[in-house]
Amino acid sequence: MEPQRNTNATLVDLLDRVLDKGLVIHADVIVSVAGIPLIGVNLRAALAGMETMLKYGIMQAWDERTRAWETENRSKNKNAVAQGEEIILRMLGACHSTEGIYTAWRYGYLYLTDKRLFLYHEDFGEVLFEAPLEKIRGLVVREREQISDEKVREELYLLIEGEKVCRLTALNVHQLKEALEKRMEEAGLALRENWEAPLVEEISAEFLADVEQVICTGKMWYLMDKEEITDDTWRPGQLYLTDKRVCWYCDPARKVGIEIPVSGIKVSVMETRARSNVMAKEKVMDVLYASNGARKVATFSGPLLDEWNQIVNKIITGQSESEGEGETETCPQCGMAALIKDLLKEGCTSCGWVSPSKSKGIHEVKLPA
């Protein structure tokens, strides 16, 4: 490979050097240009590009690039609204989802068109909820008190053909309701009068802190500690996985039976064992965690156990990655091992190497003697 120097392409390399490098003269008699941009803005911009900053200076660009690439690999609804469909209203909203064990509010944009009401997640091109207008049988607005603060959240309950009840919320629920009713009236669609949406039983969720986000919940049996009762006994209840802890609520006792902070969980494993002396072998999930310095096990059994196990383990992996305190790396110059964060922050204590993102671009790299 031959080095190039007199082409159009190398002009930038040249300009780079002549403008930013060269011997720096510290003398009183240098004509001072402090604050005066010597170089035209466009030229400077063209040379600078947009310098990326992370680590070796590539990750930001990479980040944008990969996100775009990953997006392309998903099948994507380029346009949520069909041809000929007219948008009446669009606002931020959420629907309460109960797919599998994934129970939470899913956010997106609520679109009310002349034909349907749907909730669309723009980034992922996903339709989170959809109801053609003619399938809506009833609607009512309910107020829902938040536990910790005085704010009242309004929810729109919809009765969809058959007996399906959907819960929605939006930036302005009343506006949504009125627009929806108006459109349905225009379209000649009748709503069931005075439909009372069934009360959703969520007494057990009271113990959750308001800022906690429930990731998933579902029925689950828990093996109670020997210490509390004479025999190993399985109790039915509801298991919750939030962003902070794994929590099991005992239905009969109406209280939280066990809670495990997510940060304390080591691993979750599946096993097939006899659940009791009389019953045949079944799948159980053992969650190993640390509490007060001791290693403990919480055992669960119930529906969708495989999915629970996977999700718990994913949370754990996510936890340890974000810490990464102990990760070491070798200095690119002398090969001495050091903690990554030290290398990036302070540089190499052995040879003086400094990461390019730390120094201002030009620095002295001392070669080993």
Add this chain to the structure above:
Amino acid sequence: MNLEPMNLEIMNGRYLYCIIEGSEIASFGKIGIQGNEVYTVPYQDLSAVVHNCPAKPYQSENDKILRRWVVVHQKVVDTIWKRYGVVIPIGFDTIISGHAGMGPEENIMNWLKEEYDNLKAKMEKIRDSAEYGVQVFWDSRVMAHKITGESVEIKKLNQEIKSKPRGIAYMYRQKLKDLIKKDMENHADRYFKEFYEKIIPHADDIRVEKTRKTEDEDKQMLLNLSCLLPKGASKKLGEELEKIEALEGFSVRYTGPWPPYSFV
């Protein structure tokens, strides 16, 4: 535009191009910016190469004009370099003025005197050497695909996503994004180090430069180095760079030889 130095007050500045080894007053003709005459101002066996100008920086709103000036600057340095074999290049728009009874020439000579040892040392370091630029790029799409194909975990995750209900699939996709990102970063780190290690044995000195964004979104700069190579080393480095270029997904830009701007 030719400004003859008729009035010393107007031309109270000396535009600096470079420092050379030499003790004579020499003129190189009207090769300077705006057609000014370029000549030397010696102090003992070191000389500054200058042209006369008003004691204020060259400025223009017009990028073309600026670019032209910069190119002329480099041409001057280049010409001198060819003739004298070693130069300490000075950056664009460095001007020494006179003041308080001292003319600019006097100031230059005083400065050369003060910096004499430093300048001599620099000359030794860069003698018979030249600066070369080395940039390595990767195609991020190629790399990402490669990583996805190689990683057992990522492949498995991809498969699982297809069979999951929407809610869980969403979470899995988040995980997938993170895995790919982390993997790419790790690869980038490894490659940076690997290439750096391959290049450094050929150079007397290296500067790690900031990476730049490219015009092509997929093409990312991984490595940007300025290397001080002794005479004859550029060929060997070229062979090394060819090997890198041959790797799938990588490309190399090799520029130079330049006067050693980055090493003074």
